[in-house]
Amino acid sequence: xxxxxxxxxxxxxxxxxxxxxxxxxxxxxxxxxxxxxxxxxxxxxxxxxxxxxxxxxxxxxxxxxxxxxxxxxxxxxxxxxxxxxxxxxxxxxxxxxxxxxxxxxxxxxxxxxxxxxxxxxxxxxxxxxxxxxxxxxxxxxxxxxxxxxxxxxxxxxxxxxxxxxxxxxxxxxxxxxxxxxxxxxxxxxxxxxxxxxxxxxxxxxxxxxxxxxxxxxxxxxxxxxxxxxxxxxxxxxxxxxxxxxxxxxxxxxxxxxxxxxxxxxxxxxxxxxxxxxxxxxxxxxxxxxxxxxxxxxxxxxxxxxxxxxxxxxxxxxxxxxxxxxxxx
Amino acid sequence: xxxxxxxxxxxxxxxxxxxxxxxxxxxxxxxxxxxxxxxxxxxxxxxxxxxxxxxxxxxxxxxxxxxxxxxxxxxxxxxxxxxxxxxxxxxxxxxxxxxxxxxxxxxxxxxxxxxxxxxxxxxxxxxxxxxxxxxxxxxxxxxxxxxxxxxxxxxxxxxxxxxxxxxxxxxxxxxxxxxxxxxxxxxxxxxxxxxxxxxxxxxxxxxxxxxxxxxxxxxxxxxxxxxxxxxxxxxxxxxxxxxxxxxxxxxxxxxxxxxxxxxxxxxxxxxxxxxxxxxxxxxxxxxxxxxxxxxxxxxxxxxxxxxxxxxxxxxxxxxxxxxxxxxx
Numbered sequence: 001x002x003x004x005x006x007x008x009x010x011x012x013x014x015x016x017x018x019x020x021x022x023x024x025x026x027x028x029x030x031x032x033x034x035x036x037x038x039x040x041x042x043x044x045x046x047x048x049x050x051x052x053x054x055x056x057x058x059x060x061x062x063x064x065x066x067x068x069x070x071x072x073x074x075x076x077x078x079x080x081x082x083x084x085x086x087x088x089x090x091x092x093x094x095x096x097x098x099x100x101x102x103x104x105x106x107x108x109x110x111x112x113x114x115x116x117x118x119x120x121x122x123x124x125x126x127x128x129x130x131x132x133x134x135x136x137x138x139x140x141x142x143x144x145x146x147x148x149x150x151x152x153x154x155x156x157x158x159x160x161x162x163x164x165x166x167x168x169x170x171x172x173x174x175x176x177x178x179x180x181x182x183x184x185x186x187x188x189x190x191x192x193x194x195x196x197x198x199x200x201x202x203x204x205x206x207x208x209x210x211x212x213x214x215x216x217x218x219x220x221x222x223x224x225x226x227x228x229x230x231x232x233x234x235x236x237x238x239x240x241x242x243x244x245x246x247x248x249x250x251x252x253x254x255x256x257x258x259x260x261x262x263x264x265x266x267x268x269x270x271x272x273x274x275x276x277x278x279x280x281x282x283x284x285x286x287x288x289x290x291x292x293x294x295x296x297x298x299x300x301x302x303x304x305x306x307x308x309x310x311x312x313x314x315x316x317x318x319x320x321x322x323x324x325x326x327x328x
Numbered sequence: 329x330x331x332x333x334x335x336x337x338x339x340x341x342x343x344x345x346x347x348x349x350x351x352x353x354x355x356x357x358x359x360x361x362x363x364x365x366x367x368x369x370x371x372x373x374x375x376x377x378x379x380x381x382x383x384x385x386x387x388x389x390x391x392x393x394x395x396x397x398x399x400x401x402x403x404x405x406x407x408x409x410x411x412x413x414x415x416x417x418x419x420x421x422x423x424x425x426x427x428x429x430x431x432x433x434x435x436x437x438x439x440x441x442x443x444x445x446x447x448x449x450x451x452x453x454x455x456x457x458x459x460x461x462x463x464x465x466x467x468x469x470x471x472x473x474x475x476x477x478x479x480x481x482x483x484x485x486x487x488x489x490x491x492x493x494x495x496x497x498x499x500x501x502x503x504x505x506x507x508x509x510x511x512x513x514x515x516x517x518x519x520x521x522x523x524x525x526x527x528x529x530x531x532x533x534x535x536x537x538x539x540x541x542x543x544x545x546x547x548x549x550x551x552x553x554x555x556x557x558x559x560x561x562x563x564x565x566x567x568x569x570x571x572x573x574x575x576x577x578x579x580x581x582x583x584x585x586x587x588x589x590x591x592x593x594x595x596x597x598x599x600x601x602x603x604x605x606x607x608x609x610x611x612x613x614x615x616x617x618x619x620x621x622x623x624x625x626x627x628x629x630x631x632x633x634x635x636x637x638x639x640x641x642x643x644x645x646x647x648x649x650x651x652x653x654x655x656x
Contacts, residue, residue, distance in 0.1 A: 021590050025470045102653050127656045129464065129597075132640055134655045136457065139616045139643035140609075142353045186602070248593075261612055262349050265576075265604035269457075274514070276593035281468075284589055288467040308641035308651050312460055313634075315467035323636050325430050327462045328455045 004030040005294050006064060007287070008089070010055060010081065011071035012036050012043055014249070015094065018283025019069050020045065026287060028317045032065055062088045067290040069093075071283075079104060086111035086119040086304070090293045092286050094124040101127070109304035118297040120305045123289045124282040125273055126150075126253065132307050133255040133271040141259025141267055145190045149177035149198050153251030153278065161226045162203055165219050167211030170239065172246045176200040177254060178231075185256050188266035201232040204246055206239050251278035288315045332358040333622045334392060335615070336417070338383060338409065339399035340364050340371055342577070343422065346611025347397050348373065354615060356645045360393055390416045395618040397421075399611075407432060414439035414447040414632070418621045420614050422452040429455070437632035446625040448633045451617045452610040453601055454478075454581065460635050461583040461599040469587025469595055473518045477505035477526050481579030481606065489554045490531055493547050495539030498567065500574045504528040505582060506559075513584050516594035529560040532574055534567050579606035616643045 007023055009016045012034050023031045033051040036043045040052040053061070058068075068089035070081050074097045085091050086108050095104050101122055112119040122128065130148060137146050155175050162171030181198045184191045203220055207213050217234045220227055237245075252273040259267050275281045289307070292314035296305070313323055335351055337344045340362050351359045361379040364371045368380040381389070386396075396417035398409050402425045413419050414436050423432050429450055440447040450456065458476060465474050483503050490499030509526045512519045531548055535541050545562045548555055565573075580601040587595045603609045617635070620642035624633070641651055 018590070025589075098656070101656050102649065105652055122656055129468075131656045135640050135644055135651060138655075139619075139640075139645075140457075140612050261353075261608040262346070262605060265608055266602075267604055267609050267612075268602040270598075270600045270602070272598045274594075274596040274598070276595055277590060280589040280593055281595050284468050284595075291467075306641075306648075306652055306656055308648065308656070309639050311637050311639045312463050312467075313636035316463055317467075320634075320636065321430065323463060324433055324634055327466075328426070328429050328450055328459045328634055328636070 004028055005291060006030055006032045006066045007290055008033050008035060008058075008061065008065040008068040009071055010035045010058070010068060010085065011077065012038075012045065012052075013071065014279035015283055015286075016071035018277070018280040019071060019286055020047075020050070021280065022284040022287040025284075026291070026317065029287065029291070033061060058085070059088060065089055066294045067092060069286050069290055071286075074100075079107075082119070082121065083107045083111045086117055087115045088117075090117045090290075090297050091119040092123055092290045092293055093119075093121055094128070094282055094286060095122045096124065096127055098127065105304050105306070113303045116297075116302045118293045118301055118303065118305060120289050120293050120307070120310065122306055124285050125275075128282075128285055128307055129273070130253065130255050130271070133257075133269075135308060137255065137257025137259070137269050141257055141261065141269070143261075144257055144259025144267075147182075147185045147193065147198070147256045147258070148253065149182060149256075150253040151175040151177045151199060151251070153253065153275075154249050158201065158203075158226055161223060162205060162220060165216055167208050167216050168205055169208045170206040170242050172204050172242070174202045174204075174250075176202050182254060182256070185258055186268060186270070188258050188268065190258055196229050199230065201227055201230045203227075203232065203234045204237050204242065205234060206242050207236055248276060249278045251275050251281075291315060291317065332356055333619060334358055334360045334394045335618055336361050336363060336386075336389065336393040336396040337399055338363045338386070338396060338413065339405065340366075340373065340380075341399065342607035343611055343614075344399040346605070346608040347399060347614055348375075348378070349608065350612040350615040353612075354619070354645065357615065357619070361389060386413070387416060393417055394622045395420060397614050397618055399614075402428075407435075410447070410449065411435045411439045414445055415443045416445075418445045418618075418625050419447040420451055420618045420621055421447075421449055422456070422610055422614060423450045424452065424455055426455065433632050433634070441631045444625075444630045446621045446629055446631065446633060448617050448621050448635070448638065450634055452613050453603075456610075456613055456635055457601070458581065458583050458599070461585075461597075463636060465583065465585025465587070465597050469585055469589070469597070471589075472585055472587025472595075475510075475513045475521065475526070475584045475586070476581065477510060477584075478581040479503040479505045479527060479579070481581065481603075482577050486529065486531075486554055489551060490533060490548060493544055495536050495544050496533055497536045498534040498570050500532050500570070502530045502532075502578075504530050510582065510584070513586055514596060514598070516586050516596065518586055524557050527558065529555055529558045531555075531560065531562045532565050532570065533562060534570050535564055576604065577606045579603050579609075619643060619645065 070093040158173035257269040398421040486501035585597040
């Protein structure tokens, strides 16, 4: 197989740690360095073989890293880092502000074309694997409808909203896809469904001592935008239960394409993810696409790409012949 | 968009008819001609705009067809037609003899490289979309196991075996995935499962008048290879029920990847198809890949390809910018 794909990580939060962990599962890859905006001395990556460096010094590592995985957030980190890093490295990121993807793509594309690098943007599961399944669904079944359901999953924004309520000590919110709505889709009914009709909201709350639980529950259930228009359940639990049962970051969801062929034949394609850890899974997808970015660049390609542009075989460490023999 | 992709069909059975029907759902494609080994006059394609021609004359249509979709069988038709037609056309086929794929690939590849055409082999859902999901699963979750379950679906070979039994007037057999086995996989147990443990067999039989039903049932349930090692149900029905309820060709199945990330986090990816008609769905997949073959060839590519080599965006009539905006 020759030498390993040399990976750099920029940003060491949940996603960066997930990437570090995922690289260990791929024998053809190695983690060279983690770049952080914090003082490198303060960042413990738990592995003496991995350099921790200041993001200021990144340019010096231009020839030592094959692919840089950008693990920052979409709000402020990536709009700046994406186009900057594409001047120096092949990059992978998980930019997920859907409405701004076209603009972000253009800005990264300009840098990557100029530097001759490949930058695959918006990688992960949504955008990412879910996007691919939306595409396959409508390409294969042009007459039909596509439904995306999210959950069961922890929603950071909704959990924060609960925690801001008076008398709440801790709280988490899970988005749950409506079984009833999913079954209507699976039955080929092609219903018109709003995001609201597709999802329920399940809240677990630790109340402060002496707090008015009925009042907290009412405040949650009537909160505009977040909860008022949804079926919302509120369950009060102890602080111990919160720690024991609600510390993970599960997520997942469903992409269902319901289409017709021939005279009036129902055809259903369903893709689903049931993820014990959202950031660890997203990281695993980023790492597989890093392999593809490296190969595409070695093959002479340059510019911004998305999951739609990547031939699936490039994601696997196996050769094309091996894939045909083992997986086709 | 410019001119339409001009499609030819070779072989006019269930699959050929499905392709004809699928082309009508894609505005950027048109069916030019159907080629048959039968006397063209005897083949009714139900559309005066579509030429029916002898497969002997195919070379004359070399410049009038952008992609030829080969709708013959894998046992005898494709091993001959695949390499022959790749000398003249971009081709798509659904070659599905898994063990012979490497050999078939080589023979088609030699022809297609010589002619400068693109031939995408083994397209459909298994091999095809299921293969892609096996690949994505292990690329994203390298530590884990992949499970393919088939059904609920009509099995031609097992139905034939029932119909050969004395006293049987008509019979169909459905392969049913075992819910118990699927749930063990979904729970992250990573069980070792044989094909037998994963599937049940459901048989519907019309007995001839006066036939010994108990004897028929016993003959089915004890038939070596086909039924003896499976949980097999036999239900006797009337000829009318057979026609009314068992004339369609439903199929489908599941590809489940169960993997671990991080310390010991379960991650499950599940892909499933619930198909009202197996040949119509397979045909729809073939047509989407015909679009990709045409584009890849216009882009200068040549040789045999599989679904692993095709960037997903090429399957859609939408532009890359539109895909990023609408589906990412």
